[in-house]
Amino acid sequence: MFSRVKIKELLANYTIGQEVTVMGWVRTFRNNQFIALNDGSVLTNLQVVVDFENTDPELLKKITTGAAIKAVGEVIASQGKGQAIEVKARLVEVLGVCDPEVYPLQPKKHSLEFLREIAHLRFRTNTFSAVFRVRHHLAMAIHQFFHEKGFVYMHSPIVTGSDAEGAGEMFRVTTLPLDKLPKTESGDIDFKKDFFGKSTNLTVSGQLEAELAALALSEVYTFGPTFRAENSNTSRHLAEFWMIEPEVAFADLKDNMDLAEGLLKYCLNHVMEFCKEDLEFLETRLLEEEKQKPQNERSDMALRDKLRFCLSNPFQRLTYTEAIDILKNSTPNKKGKFQYPIEAWGADLQSEHERYLVEKHFGKPVILTDYPKQIKAFYMRLNEDNNTVRAMDILFPGIGEIVGGSQREERLDVLMARMEEMHIPLEEMQWFLDTRRFGTCPHAGFGLGFERLVLFVTGMTNIRDVIPFPRFPGSAEF
Amino acid sequence: MFSRVKIKELLANYTIGQEVTVMGWVRTFRNNQFIALNDGSVLTNLQVVVDFENTDPELLKKITTGAAIKAVGEVIASQGKGQAIEVKARLVEVLGVCDPEVYPLQPKKHSLEFLREIAHLRFRTNTFSAVFRVRHHLAMAIHQFFHEKGFVYMHSPIVTGSDAEGAGEMFRVTTLPLDKLPKTESGDIDFKKDFFGKSTNLTVSGQLEAELAALALSEVYTFGPTFRAENSNTSRHLAEFWMIEPEVAFADLKDNMDLAEGLLKYCLNHVMEFCKEDLEFLETRLLEEEKQKPQNERSDMALRDKLRFCLSNPFQRLTYTEAIDILKNSTPNKKGKFQYPIEAWGADLQSEHERYLVEKHFGKPVILTDYPKQIKAFYMRLNEDNNTVRAMDILFPGIGEIVGGSQREERLDVLMARMEEMHIPLEEMQWFLDTRRFGTCPHAGFGLGFERLVLFVTGMTNIRDVIPFPRFPGSAEF
Numbered sequence: 001m002f003s004r005v006k007i008k009e010l011l012a013n014y015t016i017g018q019e020v021t022v023m024g025w026v027r028t029f030r031n032n033q034f035i036a037l038n039d040g041s042v043l044t045n046l047q048v049v050v051d052f053e054n055t056d057p058e059l060l061k062k063i064t065t066g067a068a069i070k071a072v073g074e075v076i077a078s079q080g081k082g083q084a085i086e087v088k089a090r091l092v093e094v095l096g097v098c099d100p101e102v103y104p105l106q107p108k109k110h111s112l113e114f115l116r117e118i119a120h121l122r123f124r125t126n127t128f129s130a131v132f133r134v135r136h137h138l139a140m141a142i143h144q145f146f147h148e149k150g151f152v153y154m155h156s157p158i159v160t161g162s163d164a165e166g167a168g169e170m171f172r173v174t175t176l177p178l179d180k181l182p183k184t185e186s187g188d189i190d191f192k193k194d195f196f197g198k199s200t201n202l203t204v205s206g207q208l209e210a211e212l213a214a215l216a217l218s219e220v221y222t223f224g225p226t227f228r229a230e231n232s233n234t235s236r237h238l239a240e241f242w243m244i245e246p247e248v249a250f251a252d253l254k255d256n257m258d259l260a261e262g263l264l265k266y267c268l269n270h271v272m273e274f275c276k277e278d279l280e281f282l283e284t285r286l287l288e289e290e291k292q293k294p295q296n297e298r299s300d301m302a303l304r305d306k307l308r309f310c311l312s313n314p315f316q317r318l319t320y321t322e323a324i325d326i327l328k329n330s331t332p333n334k335k336g337k338f339q340y341p342i343e344a345w346g347a348d349l350q351s352e353h354e355r356y357l358v359e360k361h362f363g364k365p366v367i368l369t370d371y372p373k374q375i376k377a378f379y380m381r382l383n384e385d386n387n388t389v390r391a392m393d394i395l396f397p398g399i400g401e402i403v404g405g406s407q408r409e410e411r412l413d414v415l416m417a418r419m420e421e422m423h424i425p426l427e428e429m430q431w432f433l434d435t436r437r438f439g440t441c442p443h444a445g446f447g448l449g450f451e452r453l454v455l456f457v458t459g460m461t462n463i464r465d466v467i468p469f470p471r472f473p474g475s476a477e478f
Numbered sequence: 479m480f481s482r483v484k485i486k487e488l489l490a491n492y493t494i495g496q497e498v499t500v501m502g503w504v505r506t507f508r509n510n511q512f513i514a515l516n517d518g519s520v521l522t523n524l525q526v527v528v529d530f531e532n533t534d535p536e537l538l539k540k541i542t543t544g545a546a547i548k549a550v551g552e553v554i555a556s557q558g559k560g561q562a563i564e565v566k567a568r569l570v571e572v573l574g575v576c577d578p579e580v581y582p583l584q585p586k587k588h589s590l591e592f593l594r595e596i597a598h599l600r601f602r603t604n605t606f607s608a609v610f611r612v613r614h615h616l617a618m619a620i621h622q623f624f625h626e627k628g629f630v631y632m633h634s635p636i637v638t639g640s641d642a643e644g645a646g647e648m649f650r651v652t653t654l655p656l657d658k659l660p661k662t663e664s665g666d667i668d669f670k671k672d673f674f675g676k677s678t679n680l681t682v683s684g685q686l687e688a689e690l691a692a693l694a695l696s697e698v699y700t701f702g703p704t705f706r707a708e709n710s711n712t713s714r715h716l717a718e719f720w721m722i723e724p725e726v727a728f729a730d731l732k733d734n735m736d737l738a739e740g741l742l743k744y745c746l747n748h749v750m751e752f753c754k755e756d757l758e759f760l761e762t763r764l765l766e767e768e769k770q771k772p773q774n775e776r777s778d779m780a781l782r783d784k785l786r787f788c789l790s791n792p793f794q795r796l797t798y799t800e801a802i803d804i805l806k807n808s809t810p811n812k813k814g815k816f817q818y819p820i821e822a823w824g825a826d827l828q829s830e831h832e833r834y835l836v837e838k839h840f841g842k843p844v845i846l847t848d849y850p851k852q853i854k855a856f857y858m859r860l861n862e863d864n865n866t867v868r869a870m871d872i873l874f875p876g877i878g879e880i881v882g883g884s885q886r887e888e889r890l891d892v893l894m895a896r897m898e899e900m901h902i903p904l905e906e907m908q909w910f911l912d913t914r915r916f917g918t919c920p921h922a923g924f925g926l927g928f929e930r931l932v933l934f935v936t937g938m939t940n941i942r943d944v945i946p947f948p949r950f951p952g953s954a955e956f
Binding site for chain 2 (some may be wrong): 004006008009023024025026039040041067068070093095096097098099102103105120121123124129132133135136139140143147152153154155156157158159160161162169171172173174175176177179181189195197198200202209212213214215217218219224225227231240241247250268326380407418425431432434435437438439440441442465468469471473474475476477478
């Protein structure tokens with residue numbers, strides 16, 4: 001019934017003189033004559049020309065910013081500049097009005113902060129429609145990349161009874177009535193009466209479950225939501241975010257680095273090819289935003305130059321130990337410019353150190369490997385020095401850590417010793433240990449924070465602006 | 479370092495005489511000589527022939543079912559039947575042993591119930607590796623289908639502060655300490671102190687948020703986890719399951735039916751093309767399973783015949799009212815064979831009625847439309863009879879409802895009246911009503927239960943067997 005042509009398709013493939021039906025939302029209406037129509041399929045507006053002299057003035061009044069309209073007419077070569085074609089309407093119908101007196105989105109520049117308050121309407125702006133189209137293409141690129149390599153997409157569980165991973169604070173999931181919690185005889189809360197018969201949380205990572213699958217299917221990946229209940233009110237953290245976690249049997253740390261670098265470059269190539277117009281728009285947006293900043297806080301490169309730069313250089317690979325040497329001898333460290341001075345091996349790297357390495361010292365993405373075991377998770381493979389583990393973090397300019405991964409500890413005895421050292425309850429993790437007990441093999445994997453990637457590619461500066469409805473402390477709106 | 483060829487690739491593309499390195503897990507080891515090796519990339523095992531006379535007997539002892547091995551050798555034409563090639567190993571290395579005395583998976587048939595108890599190991603069986611490869615291909619088909627049509631993949635939120643949808647019982651998400659809940663002055667639990675500053679739950683559907691995006695981007699879809707805290711301990715229900723929810727602006731119910739039928743057929747075609755071997759295996763498995771059943775409970779068709787049948791017939795489309803007429807006059811209704819006899823228009827259809835329509839009366843998938851408004855959700859578009867709504871349910875043989883959707887009520891006044899009738903708090907839903915207030919337009923969408931689809935395609939009979947780690951009352955293992 002609603003057979004229409006989408007604006008993206010029309011602009012890509014038209015014949016002058018053909019009759020078309022288009023539907024979308026009015027961005028602006030000039031001189032009672034020129035409708036800039038957008039249907040979300042593409043950034044570009046289609047100009048629809050109204051024969052205002054022969055149109056009911058009551059109808060004309062309803063053609064306002066935000067109104068949904070249907071227009072039928074002839075494709076003609078555009079008289080104006082900025083577009084090749086326009087549609088000369090012989091019929092315009094207003095499907096849904098939009099009262100300009102109360103519509104929050106006016107045809108002017110709104111701040112990102114204001115738009116975040118009305119996240120249910122911000123899809124209707126150029127910036128956010130571009131961001132969410134790019135987000136879509138990045139998700140498709142990720143699936144294609146793994147699918148082409150023969151990986152199996154695996155859905156790890158969201159509600160989990162396991163709380164031993166220690167990756168961060170967790171959200172409790174429960175159906176117990178909070179106003180009359182059941183108690184055991186000893187007076188504790190009786191989680192046996194909870195929905196799952198035990199205390200459950202939202203997952204912080206699908207990795208351990210992905211390992212179970214990889215040790216049977218060889219190559220798997222997850223792409224799902226993960227959660228952190230940390231009270232981080234920053235522009236880089238979300239309480240709910242999407243993560244991609246590949247896990248590969250018969251792979252070591254070098255294979256893992258190659259896979260991660262390959263994935264990131266595939267994604268960047270993909271958007272450079274399929275999101276040209278949106279990236280150009282976002283690049284201009286970023287330039288405008290940065291004009292408000294002092295010179296020394298502006299990017300050295302325009303958005304697409306930054307993507308090209310990451311694509312054309314191999315990521316710099318070095319060990320944590322080498323990085324500490326560089327940082328210790330760096331000018332900012334010697335001059336006391338770091339908030340956390342680097343004094344000795346073993347220090348956990350802060351954002352300022354990561355940025356120095358990536359943005360100042362190497363000027364490209366960096367892969368740091370072989371961190372001290374004290375600052376990394378229990379499942380990372382212990383090196384022969386008994387002091388470092390086969391971890392890797394990929395650091396990106398402006399973003400910091402975008403990927404964290406490792407070769408896994410596949411040796412049952414070493415793994416159990418590490419878990420005991422770190423007070424991880426072995427009895428609750430027998431299912432995980434079974435992978436090492438029965439047909440264990442070297443394997444490796446990593447986690448890619450999807451929103452961090454979208455942030456990098458779109459040049460947005462607040463992570464709350466790259467997920468449709470951000471969740472953070474104090475906010476679960478819409 | 480671990481450069482190996484995957485068995486799927488080797489079987490598809492080999493040269494007799496080439497040297498290869500393969501890695502995987504031993505399925506069986508016959509006569510101290512023949513290893514059936516599986517690496518999860520494909521159902522077929524690769525035969526690796528060991529030169530047992532020149533191999534250390536201690537090594538031979540470690541080649542047991544479940545052990546992870548590496549084999550290097552020459553590709554030769556197979557002597558035995560059932561395979562074209564085998565690998566004559568010049569080197570076999572055991573990467574991870576597997577003690578046959580304690581390994582739960584023996585080279586024999588295990589019951590699905592038993593394998594569910596050891597879901598962390600069941601990926602290693604033919605049945606489950608086939609199921610999860612098919613699941614992967616179905617997920618890819620869904621993304622490809624929408625991507626090719628220009629839809630935007632949209633991540634709707636998992637944690638939600640909205641509890642007004644009424645789609646089912648919800649799980650609470652909280653970081654409040656259960657042992658000392660903060661109270662307000664009036665003695666109620668103080669959810670202002672909870673992580674998100676209010677009471678929050680796990681989402682039951684991303685539809686409302688998808689509508690917000692569709693009314694800007696035109697065509698979107700979600701593919702994410704959804705939750706129901708219902709105490710349903712059945713073979714058809716999960717507490718955590720994945721749902722696909724497309725939402726399309728400028729679409730009516732017919733467009734919606736076409737989209738859903740197109741999607742389902744695209745998925746079936748896709749697996750028929752890319753999962754031949756796994757489907758053949760699953761078909762045989764189902765035949766074996768059904769041999770245990772009485773004749774009248776067996777399927778009329780083999781698995782792939784059933785898929786082909788759905789592909790080659792248009793789905794039967796009829797209204798609820800027409801369906802009631804058919805059911806009222808049906809033999810089982812007249813003979814009192816229905817547990818819930820159909821007496822009058824307005825009755826909610828039960829599984830037995832759906833199955834009668836699909837399996838007996840029409841013998842193909844059925845789309846029922848225009849249900850009584852009393853038994854459907856508030857957001858469905860009211861028909862002019864003021865009595866029925868533009869709902870659609872797609873019913874599949876053996877599965878029942880696989881898709882539920884509707885054209886949405888886009889008229890603000892009608893929607894608000896419906897919500898008041900159904901006691902849905904308007905003040906909490908202003909963000910949703912804004913879509914109707916500002917540039918509303920006809921739109922439609924549906925939800926496809928992903929596990930129901932996997933169930934149908936794989937011929938498995940319990941929904942707990944088509945998701946890696948099923949969540950249901952009393953169980954959140956692994």
